[in-house]
Amino acid sequence: MRWSRSYIPTLKEAPADAEVISHQLMTRAGMIRKLAAGIYNYLPLGLRAIAKVSNIVREEMNRAGSQEVLLPAVQPGDLWVESGRWELYGKELLRFTDRHDRHYCLGPTHEEVMTDLVRGEVRSYRQLPLSLYQIQTKFRDEIRPRFGLMRGREFIMKDGYSFDKDDQGADISYRAMYDAYNRIFSRLALKFRPVEADSGSIGGSFSHEFMVLAQTGEDTVVSCTGCDYAANLERAVAKVAYTPSSVDCPPCAEVFTPAQHSVEEISAFLQVPAFHIVKTILLDVDGKPVAALVRGDRELNEIKVKNHLNADEVHLATPEQVQQWTKAPVGFAGPVALEVPTILADLELEQREGWVAGANKADSHLTNVSLRRDAKITAYVDLRTVAEGDTCVRCGAMLGTARGIEVGHVFKLGTKYSKAMKAVFLDETGAEKDMIMGCYGIGVTRVVASCIEQNHDDKGIVFPPPMAPMEVVLLCLDPANEAVFGPAEEMYRQIQELGLDILLDDREERPGVKFNDADLIGAPMQLVVGAKGLARGVVEAKNRKTGEKVELPAQGFMEAFVTWKNSVYASWGM
RNA sequence: CGGGAUGUGGCUCAGCAUGGUAGAGCACUGCGUUCGGGACGCAGGGGCCGGAGGUUCGAAUCCUCUCAUCCCGACCA
Numbered sequence: 001m002r003w004s005r006s007y008i009p010t011l012k013e014a015p016a017d018a019e020v021i022s023h024q025l026m027t028r029a030g031m032i033r034k035l036a037a038g039i040y041n042y043l044p045l046g047l048r049a050i051a052k053v054s055n056i057v058r059e060e061m062n063r064a065g066s067q068e069v070l071l072p073a074v075q076p077g078d079l080w081v082e083s084g085r086w087e088l089y090g091k092e093l094l095r096f097t098d099r100h101d102r103h104y105c106l107g108p109t110h111e112e113v114m115t116d117l118v119r120g121e122v123r124s125y126r127q128l129p130l131s132l133y134q135i136q137t138k139f140r141d142e143i144r145p146r147f148g149l150m151r152g153r154e155f156i157m158k159d160g161y162s163f164d165k166d167d168q169g170a171d172i173s174y175r176a177m178y179d180a181y182n183r184i185f186s187r188l189a190l191k192f193r194p195v196e197a198d199s200g201s202i203g204g205s206f207s208h209e210f211m212v213l214a215q216t217g218e219d220t221v222v223s224c225t226g227c228d229y230a231a232n233l234e235r236a237v238a239k240v241a242y243t244p245s246s247v248d249c250p251p252c253a254e255v256f257t258p259a260q261h262s263v264e265e266i267s268a269f270l271q272v273p274a275f276h277i278v279k280t281i282l283l284d285v286d287g288k289p290v291a292a293l294v295r296g297d298r299e300l301n302e303i304k305v306k307n308h309l310n311a312d313e314v315h316l317a318t319p320e321q322v323q324q325w326t327k328a329p330v331g332f333a334g335p336v337a338l339e340v341p342t343i344l345a346d347l348e349l350e351q352r353e354g355w356v357a358g359a360n361k362a363d364s365h366l367t368n369v370s371l372r373r374d375a376k377i378t379a380y381v382d383l384r385t386v387a388e389g390d391t392c393v394r395c396g397a398m399l400g401t402a403r404g405i406e407v408g409h410v411f412k413l414g415t416k417y418s419k420a421m422k423a424v425f426l427d428e429t430g431a432e433k434d435m436i437m438g439c440y441g442i443g444v445t446r447v448v449a450s451c452i453e454q455n456h457d458d459k460g461i462v463f464p465p466p467m468a469p470m471e472v473v474l475l476c477l478d479p480a481n482e483a484v485f486g487p488a489e490e491m492y493r494q495i496q497e498l499g500l501d502i503l504l505d506d507r508e509e510r511p512g513v514k515f516n517d518a519d520l521i522g523a524p525m526q527l528v529v530g531a532k533g534l535a536r537g538v539v540e541a542k543n544r545k546t547g548e549k550v551e552l553p554a555q556g557f558m559e560a561f562v563t564w565k566n567s568v569y570a571s572w573g574m
Numbered sequence: 575c576g577g578g579a580u581g582u583g584g585c586u587c588a589g590c591a592u593g594g595u596a597g598a599g600c601a602c603u604g605c606g607u608u609c610g611g612g613a614c615g616c617a618g619g620g621g622c623c624g625g626a627g628g629u630u631c632g633a634a635u636c637c638u639c640u641c642a643u644c645c646c647g648a649c650c651a
Binding site for chain 2: 012036108155156159478511514516519532
């Protein structure tokens with residue numbers, strides 16, 4: 001590609017509406033342009049990066065035995081009615097009608113269509129297992145698109161689906177995808193981590209998220225410093241510390257705590273450590289009141305409540321609801337004599353007696369509370385949010401947290417869709433069975449954005465070679481001078497023959513502009529051909545990642561270039 | 575959907591409290607001088623001031639309503 005004839009509109013300044021660095025840099029580097037909220041045009045450089053990712057994904061999916069298909073973006077509403085998601089999916093599903101008033105939607109995901117495709121053809125266990133995938137544009141009408149390609153409404157996703165005859169087979173399919181994902185993200189030279197993810201009401205540990213580690217990530221990854229345990233914060237579990245409980249707990253006593261609402265206030269007022277206080281949180285769970293108890297120094301994880309109760313929606317109760325359910329204003333709720341049908345307590349609360357808790361009465365708390373004796377606890381379950389410094393459930397070492405961007409998700413679906421949509425087959429004994437399904441996603445466009453979040457500096461993008469739209473930029477500083485342009489073109493041609501993607505900057509621009517643009521678009525290798533260098537018989541080469549510059553001889557250039565290229569790859573651990 | 579903010583040449587923004595001929599920088603065109611890390615001079619082109627109503631002799635500026643965009647919370651690759 002010659003820069004002078006390419007559509008690479010670089011910008012000195014980033015548009016004001018670009019918040020995150022990947023969005024700013026992709027716009028400035030001429031990779032993308034915004035068309036509408038959460039909807040982007042992919043320009044040549046942007047599309048090239050996407051294609052690089054897609055190709056690696058494709059190779060590894062094929063290698064793992066999955067077959068590529070391409071399903072429609074527009075889907076009939078009937079299929080969604082059949083799976084039950086037409087009602088459930090909410091406004092994120094963009095629906096519309098055609099001229100005959102038939103219902104359609106833009107596909108946010110393809111379980112329905114894929115299940116429909118397979119159920120029509122697969123009749124026998126002999127045809128299983130089957131694994132299909134596609135790389136395609138999805139549309140989710142996000143309430144709030146943000147962060148450029150990180151969370152667009154329209155985005156490119158690889159979604160794969162497996163169909164197995166039994167659980168064992170499904171686990172093998174799942175494992176194959178898990179391994180493929182590890183290979184994909186490794187090949188892309190990303191710093192990533194597979195973590196155990198919240199698998200919702202389906203349960204089990206059959207869901208992993210692949211997180212690219214970056215400061216700007218929206219998710220928190222909990223990982224053990226001692227073993228390989230890693231989990232999404234939503235799901236992460238910590239070891240319950242053993243605390244001997246006092247055998248004799250004196251009777252409860254009411255204390256006057258005027259206007260002391262928060263745990264910190266109570267702790268200071270009563271001179272009691274926060275971890276001797278019970279925090280009582282009232283929740284609206286599918287419209288019904290639920291009280292959740294955690295230690296005063298802990299945070300409640302609402303997802304855990306939701307999963308334990310198999311609920312659809314969990315909200316914090318409004319002050320009015322709190323008043324109605326506890327007969328007290330916010331800040332004085334407690335488990336004793338609480339008239340709420342479901343009271344869940346965190347496992348840690350089982351270890352001790354003599355708590356301080358709200359009295360369900362304005363300006364009053366109770367001391368010497370024994371949950372066993374004084375409260376009707378429905379169940380003791382893990383409810384707390386893990387924090388930095390907690391101990392690992394597996395090995396007891398300390399847990400740490402990091403920020404991550406979810407770029408992939410593997411999920412064992414079970415028979416949720418096959419049952420609803422009658423995707424059945426006959427097994428060896430002639431019995432009809434539901435297929436066991438799995439689904440596996442990779443946010444292709446998000447992978448590109450997250451890579452930039454992870455690899456950039458103040459000059460621009462620092463692409464790893466496998467994802468770089470252009471692996472080499474050759475800056476010809478004097479394109480009008482045939483004595484310079486001739487050799488530059490010759491090198492350009494020879495490097496192309498090596499199979500590398502190279503951009504020849506043949507623009508009539510000042511050198512400074514070219515240097516800065518080259519840094520901005522992030523090609524891992526930069527070559528500078530100018531009159532001054534050639535006079536000394538050298539071509540300058542810069543490793544974008546390390547900033548290291550070396551001079552390669554113009555005579556016997558290709559040989560020296562290949563050696564240098566290998567050193568650049570080596571700096572990426574490749 | 576709640577809370578906050580912003581809409582002025584392609585981009586970044588000023589002007590708006592106190593109405594009176596639309597501005598700057600970057601980008602673009604031409605000429606000249608420059609030419610190894612975002613040059614300089616001169617001369618140009620380009621704007622329904624998001625849209626619709628209203629107030630006023632007069633509105634980018636004041637009022638009302640809309641639309642769009644962005645940020646913070648609940649969803650997700």
